[in-house]
Amino acid sequence: MPKIKIGVLASGGGTNLQAIMDACDREDIDGSVVVVISDSSDAYALERARKGDIRAETISPKGRTRDEHEKLISNLLSEEGVDLVVLAGYMRILTPWLIDKYAGRMMNIHPALLPSFGGEGMFGEHVHEAVLNYGCKVSGCTVHFVSADVDGGPIILQEPVQVLEDDTPDSLADRIHPVEHRLYPMAISLYASGRLKIEGRRVRILPERGGT
Ligand code: GRF
Numbered sequence: 001m002p003k004i005k006i007g008v009l010a011s012g013g014g015t016n017l018q019a020i021m022d023a024c025d026r027e028d029i030d031g032s033v034v035v036v037i038s039d040s041s042d043a044y045a046l047e048r049a050r051k052g053d054i055r056a057e058t059i060s061p062k063g064r065t066r067d068e069h070e071k072l073i074s075n076l077l078s079e080e081g082v083d084l085v086v087l088a089g090y091m092r093i094l095t096p097w098l099i100d101k102y103a104g105r106m107m108n109i110h111p112a113l114l115p116s117f118g119g120e121g122m123f124g125e126h127v128h129e130a131v132l133n134y135g136c137k138v139s140g141c142t143v144h145f146v147s148a149d150v151d152g153g154p155i156i157l158q159e160p161v162q163v164l165e166d167d168t169p170d171s172l173a174d175r176i177h178p179v180e181h182r183l184y185p186m187a188i189s190l191y192a193s194g195r196l197k198i199e200g201r202r203v204r205i206l207p208e209r210g211g212t
Pocket of ligand 1: 010012013015017088109110
């Protein structure tokens with residue numbers, strides 16, 4: 001299978017983007033990030049892309065309808081021949097039009113164990129706050145395919161992280177982040193080697209080619 005072309009959408013610091021770029025450089029992922037798109041020119045993710053010699057573009061939603069904004073994103077992804085769209089801290093909810101276009105080819109990472117603590121409004125520290133307020137003893141992160149149902153697409157990988165007695169939203173986020181940095185590249189690597197098969201809500205992880 002040829003190397004896949006990855007397009008990343010990010011609004012923030014881009015530590016997940018960095019982990020994915022590094023995994024591509026190490027050839028842990030049989031693919032490369034060809035474009036990083038942000039809705040904000042301040043996103044440090046753009047700087048990370050430039051430092052890695054990757055095309056970095058801001059497509060601002062300002063003064064545009066949602067449809068116009070997403071058409072521009074879609075055009076750029078097509079222009080770069082992107083096979084897989086990776087949402088890495090992208091703070092906007094996409095319309096079903098773009099999601100359908102990349103059905104089974106768009107992933108997201110969420111900093112909790114879905115289906116708990118997901119959906120609209122559940123982003124950033126709101127997620128960790130809600131986990132702590134509920135009194136959960138365990139949280140974690142989830143990589144999933146994107147569907148029109150926010151945070152509701154088929155789950156690819158999950159990993160738990162223990163909640164500690166004196167955790168704050170920040171301290172919990174700080175322990176989940178490194179797990180994300182391992183899990184997201186792993187999920188993308190499985191995709192790139194053709195080992196993910198979506199069957200309804202389930203994602204089957206196929207054995208390695210040549211393996212059992
Ligand atoms: C991560 O916690 C991810 O789970 C969520 O947004 C955050 C992005 O962090 N979707 P970063 O920009 O990759 O550091």
